Amino acid sequence: MRDNSIPPSPLRRRLMLGMGLGAAAGLSGIRNAKASNFPSQPLTVIVPWAAGGGGDVVVRMLAATLSQRLGQQIVVENRGGATGTIGSAAAARRKPDGYTFVYATPDSHCVFPHLYKDVPYDTLKDFSCIAPIGYFQFGLAVHPSFPAKNAQEFMRLVRESPGKYSYGTWGVGSTAQLIMEDFKVRNDLDILHVPYQGTAPQLVGLASGQVAAAILPMQITDGYVKDGKIRMIGLGSAERFSELPDLPTLIEQGMNVDFRSSVGFLGPAGIPADILNRLNQEIRATINEAAVRKNLLAQYVLPQDMSAQAYREFIVAEYARWGDIVKNSRVVIN
Numbered sequence: 001m002r003d004n005s006i007p008p009s010p011l012r013r014r015l016m017l018g019m020g021l022g023a024a025a026g027l028s029g030i031r032n033a034k035a036s037n038f039p040s041q042p043l044t045v046i047v048p049w050a051a052g053g054g055g056d057v058v059v060r061m062l063a064a065t066l067s068q069r070l071g072q073q074i075v076v077e078n079r080g081g082a083t084g085t086i087g088s089a090a091a092a093r094r095k096p097d098g099y100t101f102v103y104a105t106p107d108s109h110c111v112f113p114h115l116y117k118d119v120p121y122d123t124l125k126d127f128s129c130i131a132p133i134g135y136f137q138f139g140l141a142v143h144p145s146f147p148a149k150n151a152q153e154f155m156r157l158v159r160e161s162p163g164k165y166s167y168g169t170w171g172v173g174s175t176a177q178l179i180m181e182d183f184k185v186r187n188d189l190d191i192l193h194v195p196y197q198g199t200a201p202q203l204v205g206l207a208s209g210q211v212a213a214a215i216l217p218m219q220i221t222d223g224y225v226k227d228g229k230i231r232m233i234g235l236g237s238a239e240r241f242s243e244l245p246d247l248p249t250l251i252e253q254g255m256n257v258d259f260r261s262s263v264g265f266l267g268p269a270g271i272p273a274d275i276l277n278r279l280n281q282e283i284r285a286t287i288n289e290a291a292v293r294k295n296l297l298a299q300y301v302l303p304q305d306m307s308a309q310a311y312r313e314f315i316v317a318e319y320a321r322w323g324d325i326v327k328n329s330r331v332v333i334n
Contacts, residue, residue, distance in 0.1 A: 038098060038275050042073040045265070046102040048087025050080040054219045054299065055263060058133065059103050061295055066286045083171070084108030089120040092127060096270035098279055101130055104266045106175050109315075110322040115173050115333055123319055127266040128276055129312040131283040132304035134296055137218040137241050138176070138259035140233045140250060141225075146212045151234050151253035154213070155187065162190035168211040170199045173333055175261060176215035178322075179236075181329035183257050206230055215259055218244065218300040236260065243297050262304065262318065264311065280308040 045063055047056050056078065063074040079087030084107055091102035109123045121127070140154070146165075148154040158165055169176035172195045184191060194211050196202035199220055206214040207229040215236065224230045234250040235241060236259025250257050265283060267276070286292055287303050296303050306314060 038278060039070055039072045041099065042075055043067075043070070043098075044075045044077050044094075044100045046077050046079055046087045046091045046100065048079055048081075048084040048091075048102060048108060051078045054136065054217060055103055055105065058263075058296065058299055058301060061299075062133065062283075062286055062292065065289060065292055066282060069282050069286060083112065083173075085112060085119055085121075091266070092121045092268055094268050096128065096268040096272075098267065098271050098275035101265045101267040101279070102127075103263065105263050106261050106318065106322060107173075109266065110319050111173070111175055111178065111326065113319075114323045114326040115331070124316065126269050128269055128271040129308060129315050130265040130267050130271075130276060131280045131287075131308065132262060132264035132306055132311050132314065133283075133287065134301040134303040135237070135260040135262050137244075137300040137302065138215055138236045138261065139218050139221065139247070140213060140236060140255075140257075140259075141206060141216050141221060141230045142213045142233055143206055143209050143211070144228060144231055145209065146231075148233065149231075150248075151250050151255035154233055155189070155255060158189050158191050159187075163192065165212040166192040166194045168194045168196055168202045168205050168214040170202050171195050171197065173331065175322075176259065178325050178329045178331055179257055179259055180215060181331050182325050183255075185328055185330060186256075203230075237302075241300070241302065243300065260302075262314075263301075264304070266315075276308050280311070 045059055047059050049055055056076070060076050063076055067074040079090055081087070084105060088102055088104070088108050091100060094100040113119045113123050140151070142148060142154070148157050167180060169180070177193055177195065181193065183189070194205070196205055199217060202214055203216060203220060203224060205211055206216070207224055221230065221232065225232060232247055234253050234255065235244060235247050236257055237249050238251060238258055238260065240247065240249055284305055287296065288305065293303055
């Protein structure tokens, strides 16, 4: 796969300068580290969410293969709390020697820094960008009683009955809420947001008819779709997903929304370039192994493949993009 590098705009160049300054910090005391001797001890991946979630499952699957490639054990450390910021902050404070990195999501590293005032880290200064994993796939689903069969009918019904319908997400300030609220503003729609405490109660809420629609990770919808408890309207991605070839995207149906969620690995700012590149190369090689790629696709994750530099540019662009979405969505957290 090709690097998805993005030509930097003036804003991105300024953001990249900030990341460069952050990456330069913390080099003292570890400049003698050499990729040829790395790793010489076990590594730790911090997952800033509870064990058993979709991201945790993916990280543990990758860690099993990556540890074989590196010749060292990889310990998965779950440090949940404060919607991913506690574990992420802990990772940012670790020694930047390549032995600790963190599973990063748009929520924890691209959204919350724009949405909350007290996030205990600066994504662009406090982290090294190691490698992406891929895009989790999300879709717009409705209760079977909802009349719409496609995205155009969905938008028409919502527009014709302002305030009548509601949609559920997995929480206040979630990427799903921000994307939908941004879409509402751009299209002058009135549909009520109902936040749940996670995707499991959100899915139950939709299946029971508490809400008319929901943005859901495709990872958890299979059984409910097969049993007729919910109906998928479309995939929230730029293009159709190979494992769901018959499910059209919302974009191709004329609903200009993209719910894709890119996840990856970041480390403390200041990881030496040779070690950073070694980790990047091994993670990319892991993801490109046929068995691993097959397992990722089965988890509804579309793998990404980028150099460390390309991933840095991608994170800069994503950080700016989510900042615009937060602003345009008019979502305010008290």
